[in-house]
Amino acid sequence: MAHANKVYKVRNGKTTKAFTWRVKYKAPEGHVPEWLSESGFPTKKLAEDWGNEQERLIREGTWIDPAKQAVSFGEFARTFMASRKKRGRTVGTRWDKLELHILPRWDGVPLRKISWFDVDTWQQTMGIEDVSRGHCVSLMSSIMTAAVDAGYLTVNPLFGRRRTKDTSGDAAMPKAPKIKRDGGPRPEDAVLLAERLGPAVGIHVLTTAFGGLRWGEGLGLHRDNTLLTRRQPWGSGEFVCPVLRVVEEYAEYTERDADGRKTGYVVRLEATKNDGSTRDIDVPPFLAQLLRHHLADWPHPRVFCTPSGRPWLRGNWSRMFRPACDGRPEREKRQGVAHRAAWEPILPGLDMRALRALHDTMQAELGVKEPLAFEAAGHRRPGIKRHYQKPTAAMRAERLDGLEETFQRAMGNVGLETLWGRVNLQKSLRSSVS
Template identity: 80%
Template sequence: MAYAEKVYKVRDGRTTKQFTWRSRYKLPDRTWGSEPGFPTKKLAEEWGDEQERLIKAGAWIDPALRATTFGEFVTKFMASRKKRGRTVGTRWDRLENHILPRWEHAHLGTITWFDVDSWQQTMSVEDVTRGHCVSLMSTIMTAAVDAGFITVNPLFARRRTRDTSGDGAAVRPPKIRRDGGARPEDAVLLAERLGPARGIHVLTTAFSGLRWGEGLGLHRDNALLTRRQPWGAGQFVCPVLRVVEEYAEYQERDEDGSKKGYVIQLEPTKNDGSTRDVDVPPFLARLLGHHLADWPHDRPFSTDNGKVWRRGNWSRTFRPACDGRDERPKRQGVAHRVAWEPILEGLDMRALRALHDTMQSEIGVKEPLAFEAAGHRRPGIKRHYQKPTPAMRAERLDGLEELFSKAMANVGLRTLWGRVDLVKPPTELIS
């Protein structure tokens, strides 16, 4: 049973007659714990009795653990949660740039939803980033509960307050300032402008929906494999791209979060839904077949020397093709470069992947196949009951083929690149 004992105050090295009370109670290992600072004996005994009651109920939290700071627990959490390198880097970026400056020295037991919700409204970032930061904090606080540092996560299942006044209510302009976003015609024009070696990457993203890292990680051994499924009295056969890995570019960190420099390396796919075979429409299979026959490297969507594209290097080629560029006159040591009119300012590879999903909706691709092709894990019980059928697959391929043919006609093209040689980039990109 808990009891209380006097603790006399010391002044100038001498014990005085003033005192407070210290609570003494039995810990789970049967040793005695203590908590000082109570003004009366009764309060000290009641506090100790409550600790022993919680210990018997299995709900007791060691006060020393409860006093652990958020920053201290973050180090423990990040060291124990082994995620993909890109995910780890993103978490550390959010922690260092947004979360830890405010919460590093806060004790876990003192963090409340009111304080977190008030803080996130003051963040000078987009609302989606605020949500990601609060979600990461909640994940860490749940881990603290599981580790026995606190009894409850005050952030769990709480709805954030969104700023609906001033700048928070302002409509932010989209990157692509056109109603409806990108069109198949944009993908065709961009592919033609970039030339075969890069244009095939653009078309594959737009008409198969591969993520940026998945496209870079595609190996020629996994390109244009064959899907065979029973269909009626015969078989459904089509070429596929097998997605089993992807390249990720991120800043590598030590377990304590120290920066080690940027790396780009192969990783497993994002989740179980991302590992998949993507059906390829006939026009894209023909173009990829020519490309694979001529391309000398293992990764079909690599640089001219077979290395992985860095995002910055790709942007230097991709952005002028989308946004346009001025003419560069010929001078000593510099070749002439023709001007390019903009195709669609703000277009990026993610927008091309989104175009693929938009086209799937336009041609009525059924949900089981639409989720599979996009690499998304379909939510709900229907994921287990509804499966893509050969008829669904054939309908999707016919629809994508028709959209491509219409896009080619709309921009006045009969062939792409006007040649079969798919290795050399166009002259404008060499100059």
């Protein structure tokens, strides 16, 4: 049981008659030291009542060690980051949010003094996109939940709370879309872009638009995992089609040590994003034909890479890709500089993510069934249905027929019979039944 004793004040090195009360209470089993104390109480009763309350909290399992109560958010955030082993790009993104937005405001604030009101007020003042504000608050909440689990807090005040969004003035106005066209990109845009960029790069564009690979998945695709064969029972025979096997991806990020210090910029192979991302993607006949030509010509292990065999950096890719989408002026020939023809815009703002989204849009337009649509996109289907409904051979054949027809129609709409002047794209038979 807690007990109190007097603590006399000292002035000029001499003990005075003035005093306060100090309480001692028994710490949890295994704690060092065995007894803890707190000083500064004006009466014995207040001291003992406070100590008895601490022992009650210890018995209930809701007591917080005083040494932990003083820990700041920044100190625990660094502990959290060092203890969570995530993919390299995920770690880099989290550190960027902490350093740029969260720690400048919350680094030295004790965990126990952080309230939802203060966090919600702060996030409304951030000069970044609303979705990024949400990511910052979500990361803070994850850290605070970990603090509860580690015994630094009894409750996370951010858990389950809905952010207040600014709806005044310009904040209520809809944001201008990156691609200023209703309906977004079309298959025709992907075909025109691929033709303009040439076979080595254009095949990457078409594979993204008609296969739905993420940027990093495309860079990580190895020729040993390209045009493998899927065999699945279908009626009295067998469904057979070529597939792309996605098992790894390239990530580009700033690497950091356990304390968050930057150690260098890396482009590194990593495992896929999650278990739904590791998948085999069925390839329509036209794309399989183009990929066979590409593999025959391409000397490098990675199917989509720079001419030197290295993975594309986003900056280098953008310098080539953006003019092809947005257009460019003519450049006259002069000493040391070759002539460059002007390019009319195909679709300003188009990027590789939008081409991946085009694939999902085409699947919806074609009525691809949900089990297969989620699989092809590398998304984990929510709900109990993912355990009951599986992609069938009929679903796969229907999807491939639809993508093949969409491509052939797009080629006709833009007036092309071949791509890059060398590949004859006669409409071929879809996946076979053997």
